[in-house]
Amino acid sequence: MTTYLIKGARTPGGDPTDLLLRDGLIVETGSISGSDAEVIDADGLIALPGLVDLHTHLREPGREDAETVETGSRAAALGGFTAVCAMANTDPVADTAGVVEQVWRLGRDAGLVDVQPIGAVTVGLAGERLAELGAMAESAAAVRIFSDDGHCVHDPRLMRRALEYVRAFDGVIAQHAEEPRLTQGAQMHEGVESARLGMTGWPAVAEEAIIARDVLLAEHVGARLHICHVSTAGSVEILRWAKKRGIRVTAEVTPHHLLLTDEKAGGYDPVFKVNPPLRTNEDVAALRLGLADGTIDVVATDHAPHALQDKECEWAYARPGMVGLETALSVVVATMLETGLMDWAGLVDRMSRVPARIAGLTEHGNDLVAGAPANLTLVDPAVRWSVDPAASASRSRNTPYAGLTLPSRVVATFLRGVPTVLEGKAVR
């Protein structure tokens, strides 16, 4: 196994340092010389703990034409990630120990990021009966996060049972907050733009009503709740209230909800169709402030690859979702760092340390100190780059940022001391 010496990397808030990586660990930091290691010149680069994504759709098993565990893992590594949590809405659904173990093994065999499967809450995501949560928790995949993402666990009794069940092993239910009765036929955010375009709206209250209900349920049973892809100002207010009350709730926001608004629907390009929908400028401002002050705990990509025929069609028939692994860091730099709302230490917190803690991934999200696992990424903060969908490592092309110039780029990523990305290119 090659030993790597990273020379002169800046760390958030710290002085430039060298990092010696050997046998999967950071074995030494500070000023290091006289080593026979392979040297990586990191002058001008920032070293961050590897990013952790709590919300990735890898599409395997079932839709390998849109993404596989391997292609999604490669896209993640290029985005600076060393761990991703794979959502359960595959085909078959990840609702048994067998399926989550299969995904976990595929991730291990690809070896580009740690793939932590998320288990479904209900059988087949149908919202009727609880899936075998205990068996998934005890499986080789050691599932801790359960989610019916793509669907809301809308039956309050079932949601209560799920929260009670996972409390026993400190698991967490990640809720896709969408009251289905309020979003029937919905195509975009309900507001001025949807009225102008004549499209059926997805009102903010469909998200907020479920979040309000579920924080109260989590309080009642004393369990951990996580809210997926928070998208409205009202949701931020409810979370702020719940946290002040001591309720064990965490929440995520996607990069696209930090940057884009419902005006994008005006061109009827389905690349901008996503669940929850792009909202208004006021919502974007509230999400940024909520992320800055910690009301929203983490950024998660909700990387949702879709095959060409599922996206390049009429808006109403297009699947919702956007890819995001390769652009997440840059979009957060553009929306949170360049606006002065957060610094690099804040980004590390929201994209590495806290998501790792929520997922229980103890090998990730650690400070880059001697003895820590060598899971890290090197970022060039001086580079600006233009997003080219065709250059993506993801099998799908549905990025909403085509042609956009974004700041900061991942130069190298290491998983347990082994490079997955070097000079901005995937190693394997």
Ligand SMILES: NC(=O)N[C@@H](CC(=O)O)C(=O)O
């Ligand atoms: N975000 C999306 O628009 N789509 C996701 C499902 C989801 O995250 O709800 C997908 O699986 O494609």
Ligand SMILES: [Zn+2]
């Ligand atoms: Zn969702």
Ligand SMILES: [Zn+2]
């Ligand atoms: Zn999702």
